[in-house]
Amino acid sequence: MDVDLTVTAGNYRFDGVSFAVDTNIWLLGDEEEVLVVDAGFDSTAIAAAIDGRDVLGILCTHAHNDHADAALALADATGAPVLLHPDDAKLWARVNPGRRPDAELADGQVLEVAGSPVVVLHTPGHTAGSVCLHLPDDGLLFSGDTLLSGGPGMTGDVLSSASTLHDSVRRKLFVMPDETVVHPGHGYDTDLGTERRESWAGQI
Incomplete structure (x- = not known):
């Protein structure tokens, strides 16, 4: 399994809060096909990283603008469907009004890219519809903002819950x-x- 990283930059915006942030955009696959994990800020940069490969899907780990506001432009450029957990539908509508994702992600759903299964895990807390993507054969987890290096994603707005995130x-x-x-x-x-021992010691 090849994993490519593209970092895009912009401003996170939600309920009057705005700050600059870099977002990791992950491409999973091989020389022929990829899944795109998140699509924030810059569809052109993401399309350049795809480099002509067949895009099987654009998987948004959640619908905050820094992870989803370039998803539709990327879908139009590649012909790939956008997938999102339905519990983030209201948040998606605030970021991308007037057009829904093409399909839903569900807990336990298994996708496939380059011969490897990709298991969808619904992990609410950062947002209601946050998901992580687990590649058990490759020992990889794409965690969105559910789990970062050094601890959990933020839970400071009305659509988040620290206790729910910890449980997830x-x-x-x-x-x-x-x-x-x-x-x-x-x-x-x-x-x-590392996260279990150092960042979450005493919390889980």
Whole structure:
């Protein structure tokens, strides 16, 4: 499994809050086909990284603008469907009014790219519809803003819940092997063992 990273930059905006942020855009696949994980800020940069490969889907880990506001432009450029968990439908409508995602993501759903299964895990807390993507055969987890290097994603707005996020991490993520590599929505890679021992000690 090849994993390519493109970092896009812009301003996160929600309920009057705005600040500059870099977002990790992940491409999973091989030389022929990819899944795109998140599409924030710059569809042109993401399309350049795709480099002509067949895009099987654009998977939004959640609908905050820094992860989803370029998804429709990227879909139009590539012909790929946009997938989102339905619990983020209201948030999506604020970011991309007038046009819905093409399909829904569901907990336990299994997608496939380059011969590898990609398991969808519904991990609410950062937003109601947040998901992570687990590649069990490759020992990889794409965690969006559910789990970052150094701790959880933020839970400071009305659509988030710290207790729900902690429960999601405990029940869905920390049951995986310690050596599982975490590719987050922002910042640097980590692994579940490091996060369990250092960032979440005493919390889970």
